[in-house]
Amino acid sequence: MTALLSIRDLTVTYRHDGREVAALNHVSLDVTAGERFAIIGESGSGKSTLALAIAGLLPGSSKVGGSIEWKLPNLRSPHAFAPPSVLPSLPKLGISPTRGEIGSSVAGTPPAALEFGESGNDSAISPQVGEMSGRTEGGATDRQPASLRDHTPLGGRDIGFVFQDPSASLDPVMAVGEQIAEVAHTHLGLTWSQSYAKAKALLERVRLPDPDAALRAYPHQLSGGQKQRVAIAAAIAAGPKLLIADEATSALDTIVQAEIVALIRQLVAEDGMTLLFVSHDIALAADLAERIAVFQHGELVEFGATAQIVASPRHAYTRALLDAHLGLDAEPLLRQAGALR
Numbered sequence: 227m228t229a230l231l232s233i234r235d236l237t238v239t240y241r242h243d244g245r246e247v248a249a250l251n252h253v254s255l256d257v258t259a260g261e262r263f264a265i266i267g268e269s270g271s272g273k274s275t276l277a278l279a280i281a282g283l284l285p286g287s288s289k290v291g292g293s294i295e296w297k298l299p300n301l302r303s304p305h306a307f308a309p310p311s312v313l314p315s316l317p318k319l320g321i322s323p324t325r326g327e328i329g330s331s332v333a334g335t336p337p338a339a340l341e342f343g344e345s346g347n348d349s350a351i352s353p354q355v356g357e358m359s360g361r362t363e364g365g366a367t368d369r370q371p372a373s374l375r376d377h378t379p380l381g382g383r384d385i386g387f388v389f390q391d392p393s394a395s396l397d398p399v400m401a402v403g404e405q406i407a408e409v410a411h412t413h414l415g416l417t418w419s420q421s422y423a424k425a426k427a428l429l430e431r432v433r434l435p436d437p438d439a440a441l442r443a444y445p446h447q448l449s450g451g452q453k454q455r456v457a458i459a460a461a462i463a464a465g466p467k468l469l470i471a472d473e474a475t476s477a478l479d480t481i482v483q484a485e486i487v488a489l490i491r492q493l494v495a496e497d498g499m500t501l502l503f504v505s506h507d508i509a510l511a512a513d514l515a516e517r518i519a520v521f522q523h524g525e526l527v528e529f530g531a532t533a534q535i536v537a538s539p540r541h542a543y544t545r546a547l548l549d550a551h552l553g554l555d556a557e558p559l560l561r562q563a564g565a566l567r
């Protein structure tokens with residue numbers, strides 16, 4: 227199994243209102259290329275912080291220690307950010323090209339690493355490129371795609387990011403076809419007509435009814451589930467190696483949630499992407515992921531194969547998450563553990 231990325235001793239602290247909030251505490255884990263990997267834990271456990279750190283999207287106000295090392299043979303960009311048009315309203319990106327890069331690792335050269343200062347020191351995050359403040363469900367409040375573009379000339383190709391709230395991640399005044407085409411145009415260098423053809427094909431792939439009409443639709447004309455399908459189409463438009471879905475189904479009702487999970491599973495399999503699925507729902511994660519990392523209060527408390535985690539959790543917190551779920555709906559988890567046939 228080839229490693230995609232290796233996280234070592236990652237520590238993230240936010241500064242907020244003069245206080246320091248420890249969001250991740252000495253986290254180490256490896257993600258394997260091509261796997262479906264879930265990060266679970268209750269609200270505030272540090273899941274989104276880990277996802278943002280991997281994507282290089284932590285705010286400038288954070289203090290970061292440890293390293294994130296990419297071992298991707300053909301990583302195409304020295305930065306691995308989400309496509310501007312699918313990012314939520316993150317004001318600006320937090321990584322300075324001169325102070326920390328995610329780069330490629332080719333045979334014979336050292337793997338690229340995003341190295342952060344030791345805990346307590348300045349991090350690799352550049353203060354000059356702004357802060358993420360005023361977080362909303364999907365990110366922050368001020369959408370500044372232009373500034374994102376300024377800071378991500380090569381972004382969006384290697385990591386696709388789908389956030390919880392598609393309304394925050396899609397531009398309300400741009401037709402959805404244009405938003406998807408823009409990703410292909412920017413990152414794949416396609417002509418506009420090729421980019422629109424790709425956008426239409428992607429809208430078909432994510433199963434939007436009437437893709438021709440959908441190309442010209444604005445986000446407010448779509449349902450929540452349809453908007454999330456568009457956000458997914460934009461996230462995969464440049465053919466990323468890693469798809470990060472951060473609570474991407476949490477705002478949807480149960481049936482739509484199941485449809486979106488099935489869609490993500492299918493797209494990931496078809497395109498050979500690695501999936502990082504962030505969720506507070508252990509049942510959903512167990513249904514989709516091959517491995518699960520359980521977070522509590524910024525600590526990685528348990529990490530292993532899904533069947534093992536579900537059948538014989540080692541940590542009391544994992545057991546509590548499972549117990550909470552089993553009280554409501556036991557069957558899918560038990561089936562996942564091989565207990566039901």
Ligand SMILES: Nc1ncnc2c1ncn2[C@@H]1O[C@H](COP(=O)(O)OP(=O)(O)OP(=O)(O)O)[C@@H](O)[C@H]1O
Binds near residue numbers: 506
């Ligand atoms: N930009 C920020 N500024 C200050 N504190 C933050 C910021 N982002 C997250 N935090 C804090 O860091 C901790 C971890 O937050 P994080 O969003 O990573 O958790 P989470 O598990 O993803 O939770 P949720 O599912 O509610 O998003 C929390 O205490 C949170 O309040």
